[in-house]
Amino acid sequence: MNPERTSLATAQLTPTSYLVLGLIAREGxxxxxxxxxxxxxxxxxxxxxxxxxxxxxxxxxxxxxLLTEEREADGRRRRLFSITEAGRRALRAWLAxxxxxxxxxxxxxxxxxxxxxxxxxxxxxxxxxxxxLHRAQLAVYEEGRSTAPRGPRSxxxxxxxxxxxxxxxxxxxxxAAVEFWAAVAAREPAPGxxxxxxxxxxxxxxxx
Amino acid sequence: MNPERTSLATAQLTPTSYLVLGLIAREGxxxxxxxxxxxxxxxxxxxxxxxxxxxxxxxxxxxxxLLTEEREADGRRRRLFSITEAGRRALRAWLAxxxxxxxxxxxxxxxxxxxxxxxxxxxxxxxxxxxxLHRAQLAVYEEGRSTAPRGPRSxxxxxxxxxxxxxxxxxxxxxAAVEFWAAVAAREPAPGxxxxxxxxxxxxxxxx
DNA sequence: GGGTACATGTAATCAGTTACATGATTTA
DNA sequence: TAAATCATGTAACTGATTACATGTACCC
Numbered sequence: 001m002n003p004e005r006t007s008l009a010t011a012q013l014t015p016t017s018y019l020v021l022g023l024i025a026r027e028g029x030x031x032x033x034x035x036x037x038x039x040x041x042x043x044x045x046x047x048x049x050x051x052x053x054x055x056x057x058x059x060x061x062x063x064x065x066l067l068t069e070e071r072e073a074d075g076r077r078r079r080l081f082s083i084t085e086a087g088r089r090a091l092r093a094w095l096a097x098x099x100x101x102x103x104x105x106x107x108x109x110x111x112x113x114x115x116x117x118x119x120x121x122x123x124x125x126x127x128x129x130x131x132x133l134h135r136a137q138l139a140v141y142e143e144g145r146s147t148a149p150r151g152p153r154s155x156x157x158x159x160x161x162x163x164x165x166x167x168x169x170x171x172x173x174x175x176a177a178v179e180f181w182a183a184v185a186a187r188e189p190a191p192g193x194x195x196x197x198x199x200x201x202x203x204x205x206x207x208x
Numbered sequence: 209m210n211p212e213r214t215s216l217a218t219a220q221l222t223p224t225s226y227l228v229l230g231l232i233a234r235e236g237x238x239x240x241x242x243x244x245x246x247x248x249x250x251x252x253x254x255x256x257x258x259x260x261x262x263x264x265x266x267x268x269x270x271x272x273x274l275l276t277e278e279r280e281a282d283g284r285r286r287r288l289f290s291i292t293e294a295g296r297r298a299l300r301a302w303l304a305x306x307x308x309x310x311x312x313x314x315x316x317x318x319x320x321x322x323x324x325x326x327x328x329x330x331x332x333x334x335x336x337x338x339x340x341l342h343r344a345q346l347a348v349y350e351e352g353r354s355t356a357p358r359g360p361r362s363x364x365x366x367x368x369x370x371x372x373x374x375x376x377x378x379x380x381x382x383x384a385a386v387e388f389w390a391a392v393a394a395r396e397p398a399p400g401x402x403x404x405x406x407x408x409x410x411x412x413x414x415x416x
Numbered sequence: 417g418g419g420t421a422c423a424t425g426t427a428a429t430c431a432g433t434t435a436c437a438t439g440a441t442t443t444a
Numbered sequence: 445t446a447a448a449t450c451a452t453g454t455a456a457c458t459g460a461t462t463a464c465a466t467g468t469a470c471c472c
Contacts, residue, residue: 095327114370119304122304165324
């Protein structure tokens with residue numbers, strides 16, 4: 001009933017907003033480029049946020065009073081954004097309400113496969129392309145696990161822990177994808193199907 | 209400099225466009241609601257296309273000369289869209305160029321988990337919510353495999369084959385997701401308890 | 417000293433989302 | 445016959461994408 005209304009701003013916040021808020025809350029005052037670099041190294045592996053977004057979102061959040069801006073005076077004139085108390089509140093409020101949305105799994109390759117019957121001749125090329133792509137991405141994940149985690153700023157063990165955990169889902173997906181597309185490329189039914197088990201027993205090559 | 213410009217139209221086609229083109233090419237003349245129903249039963253399981261999209265896209269494609277429209281005269285005044293030869297060409301051209309894009313895996317739950325360190329107390333609720341969601345979705349897939357495939361129109365065995373293959377990737381993802389979130393949930397203390405630190409004797413996710 | 421990759425933004429467009437609205441069928 | 449659900453759209457807004465553009469640092 002109180003007239004103080006900053007909480008309404010919470011309504012029009014998008015995933016991008018929370019990404020920006022969260023990163024700045026954790027890493028401290030950041031420039032859009034800091035954000036871009038961090039995203040690229042982490043969640044950007046499976047959820048792409050074009051850099052223009054990370055330049056445009058902070059000013060929006062500033063208008064909502066969730067961030068403050070401080071612009072350099074010298075040549076580069078970089079914009080440095082810090083989180084406000086209202087920003088932290090919005091972030092906490094978001095985390096306090098577990099998402100009830102399922103994963104959006106948007107994959108052009110799958111969409112093409114979905115229409116494979118319309119142009120059967122093109123299917124092998126599609127499958128091989130996807131297989132190569134996902135193998136490469138899987139390699140990225142597995143390499144990232146061995147190399148030292150190099151965040152743009154100092155990070156605590158806890159941060160490293162959750163970052164790693166999150167990326168692990170990306171890795172699990174890529175493993176499944178590689179399996180899947182390999183099976184398609186081999187013109188086998190996908191792994192786990194009854195036909196696949198029969199096939200692998202008699203070891204016969206799939207025929208056209 | 210020739211005024212006939214339909215080939216350029218190919219440029220501004222989106223995934224939604226190809227979805228619509230492909231469905232109409234395969235299923236024959238369709239109303240937006242036909243499209244909606246088909247999508248819901250298939251690819252919509254992991255890539256959501258709001259119904260407003262499927263009502264708006266066909267007129268756009270009609271403007272581009274890729275579809276034709278025929279509107280009922282009676283009460284319902286349904287709009288029935290058919291594919292043109294140009295539409296088929298655009299579709300074939302798309303299928304002939306295998307996508308080189310990786311999967312976009314957009315998941316609010318993962319985003320929240322990514323920031324779990326900022327509000328540790330909320331993490332268990334997030335994990336449990338996601339676990340329940342993905343288990344339910346997995347059940348949908350597994351139920352769909354046993355029930356008779358009920359397309360809105362007649363479908364050939366080949367169509368059924370590829371449709372099933374495509375959906376299987378969704379199923380594989382959900383399996384991975386259930387495993388993942390179960391592990392996260394198990395590693396987290398139960399809500400209110402601060403001592404569930406050494407439960408991971410078995411360390412693995414509960415077997416369903 | 418010129419190329420090239422990194423860094424840092426802005427602008428225009430538009431697809432996608434959300435909300436609104438109502439008609440037709442089924443069911444209790 | 446009231447309620448619920450299915451069916452069928454339209455409209456407004458805006459976040460996201462794409463394209464453009466230039467500056468700066470580093471390396472042959």
